[in-house]
Amino acid sequence: MPNSTLDKAKKGKIVTIVNLPSGNIRSQLIRLGLTEGGTIKCLERLPGGTIVIQKNRQEIAVGYDLAKKIKVILQ
C-alpha cells in the first residue's frame, strides 16, 4: 500500500504509522502511545477532518492539521 497521511484514513480502518512529525508534538504523540511502526484504528472522521483514533483502549482526537503531518500506511 502506498504511503499516505492520517487525515486520509477511513472510518473503522486500521493504519500503520510510518513517520511522526518532529519537534515537541512528536514527544507528545509518543507519550500518548503513538509510535512509528505502531498500528492505530481510525474510529471517527469528523466533518472538516478532525480524526479520532484508537490505540489500544485509548481514544485520541487528532486535529486535521496534525493528522496531515502523520505519515501512515493505509490498510
Add this chain to the structure above:
Amino acid sequence: MKSDNIINIDNNGKLIIDDSVSEITNSEKVVLVGNPNVGKSCIFNFMSGMYVDVSNFPGTTVSITKSNFNGKEIYDTPGIYGVSSFNDEERVAKEIILDSEIIINVVNALHLERDLFLTLQLIDMGKKVSVLLNFADEIKKRKIKIDTKKLSELLGVEVIETSAINQTGLDKISSAIQNARVGNQQLDLHFMLQSIIDQSIPQSEALLILEGDEETANKYNIPCGTPDQRENIYIGRRNRVNEIVDQVEYQDTKSGEFFNRIGRLSLNPKTGLPILGVILVLVYFFIGDLVSQQIVDFTENTIGKGLFEYNAKSFVADYTPTTIDVSIYDESEKLVDFKSFNFPDGKNANAQLNDEFVSFSNQPGASSEFHFGNPFVRLFFGEFGVITMTITYLLFLLFPLVIGFYFVMALLEDSGYLPRLATMLDRTFNKIGLNGRAVIPIMLGFGCITMANITTRLLGSEREKSIVTAILQFVIPCSAQLAVITVLLSGAGLKPLLIFVFVIATVLITLSTILNKLLPGESTPLLIDLPIMGFPKLKNVLKKTYYRSWGFMKEASFWFFVGAFAVGIFEITGILNIWQDLLAPLTTSWLKLPKEAANAFVMGMVRRDFGAAGLFDLNLTSMQITVAIITITLFVPCIASFVVMLKERGLKEGLTVWAGTWITAFFIGGLVAQIVI
C-alpha cells in the same frame, strides 16, 4: 509441603533456590509466570499452602520459591514483562521457564494489553500454557467485560477466571495444569524459527535467539538476532495483542454501553450539537438559576450587604461623620418608609439618635445607605469601598459563582465529555486560529471573565492566548452581565434578541478572523486524549472544584482589591464624574440613549452588572434596549478582569484590547443605533 535440598530459607523465612536451577530435572515441572502485581504470589500461596508475601513492588526479591502441588513441582518466578535478559529478574525467570514444561501464566485482567505480550511470547516459545485471568471480580466492578471463551479461542490455550484475593476459581488450577497445551503461534514467526530449530535447538530457546538474547545464542554458539529483528518481532507481537484485546474486551453493563454511545455521538456535530444543547440547558438550570440567582441572592444581599457591610459600615460610622439614609421596602419592593440620620461627629457622639437608627434600620425590608464625610473613609468603606465592596463582591458574589462553574467544569471533565466537546468544535475553532481546547476558557468566560483570563494559560501558544483573551474581553458576557441582559431583553420581545445575537456573532467572527490573519506565528493542533465516558466520581469532582476555586481566589483576590482601589481614587478625585460628562454627548447623539445611560457605561468599568443594571430605571424603548445591551456587552471588561488581563498578557496587549473594546463598543453600538432607532 516437601522441600528438597537445593532450597534454602532466607532471613524472612522465605524459601529460596539459588542459581542452581540448572540442576532441576525435567519431570512434570510447573512454573507460575506473570507480570509484576498480577497476584501470582497469592496463587502460589494457595497452591503450596504456605505463607508467601504478596509483593507490591516489581521484583522485591529475585528468589524463586518452589513447592509441591498435586505431586508436581511448582515454581514461582519474579514478575517480568517479557522473557529476555534485560535484568536479573528476567534472567532468573528465563532459566526456570526454559527448564519447565508447563507454564501457568497469571494475567491481570485489568491490564490485559500489558500482560498479554508476555502470554503471546510464552506461546511463541512453544511451551504448554494455561492462562489464569486474575482479578476477574475487579473487572466486573469496573464495568469491563472480557470474553474469556473468545480469548481462549484466539490464544489456543485454556483461560480460567480467578480471583486470588477472594479465592474464587482457584479450584480449577489443577485442571488448568492438566489441560495446559501449546497455543496458537504466529505463523511467519514460526517459519523464521524453523531454521534454528533445525539445528536441534528447542523452540523456546530458538525464539530467544531470534529475539537477540545473547546468553542463549552463546550457549549454542550461533549468532543471535539483531536489535532490529527483535524490534520487528516485538512490534508484531504488540500489534497482535492489541487485536486480541480489541476482540475480547468491551464495556459491559448497560450504563457502560450507554455512556460509550453518548461519547461517540457527542463527537459528531450532527448528534453532538443536540447533546450539547441538553447539557447547556441543564447547566443553565444549575448555574443560571440555582447558583447565580438563588444562592448568590442570599449570600450577596443577606450575608454580604445585610450582615457584613451593614455592620462594618455601622462600626466605622461610630467614629466618623456620616449621613445614613434608610429606606424600608415592602415585599413587592415598594418604598414604604424613609428616614435620614445625620451624625456630624459620628454615631457614638449621639447615642439617642443611634438607638433610633439601629431600631429603624433593623426592620424587615430595610436598606441603609451610608454617606461618609471623610474621603478616605469613603475610599475604604463607601459604596465602592476597597474593603466593603470588594469583600462582598469576592466572597459573597464571585466565590459561590466560581465554585458553581468549576463544579460544572469538573463534572464535564471527569465524565469525559469536555475533551469530546473540544474535538467536535475543533474544526470550527481552527477557522479562527484556535483549536478545540479553546472552548474551555470561552465557556468559563460566561461565568467570569477574570476566571477565564487565567485559564487561557492552558492554550498551547501565545498567539492562541491573545486571540482567546480578545474574544473574552470583547464579546463574551459574564454571568453577572448575562443576568441583567436577560431581564432587559425579556421585556423587549424577540426582535431585539435577534439583532443582539446577530451583531455579537458578527463582531465575534470579524474580530477573530482579523486576529487570526494579523497575529504572527502558528497555532497548535488538537491532540487530546478522550477518556472513557461515565459517571464522574463525586469525590474527585469536589476535590478538583475545591482546589481550583481556592487557587482562583488566591490568585485573583489581590487584583480585585487593586481594581477597587483604582476606582475609589477615581471617584474621590472626581475623575469618574468628568468621564461621565465626557461620555454624555456621545451617548445622546451617537447612541441615541438618554444622558443618564452614560452612568451605566462608566459603572460598567467597575462591575459589568452595575453597568447593565443602571439601564433598568431609564424607561428605554425596545430598540434603545437593543443598542444599550450591544454596547455594554462589547464594552470594556470589569476592572478586576482588566487588571488580571494586564498581568497575564502584559501592559501593551492588555491596554490595546482595553482601548479596542471602547472603540468597538461605541462604534458598533452607534452604528446599530443609526440604523434601528
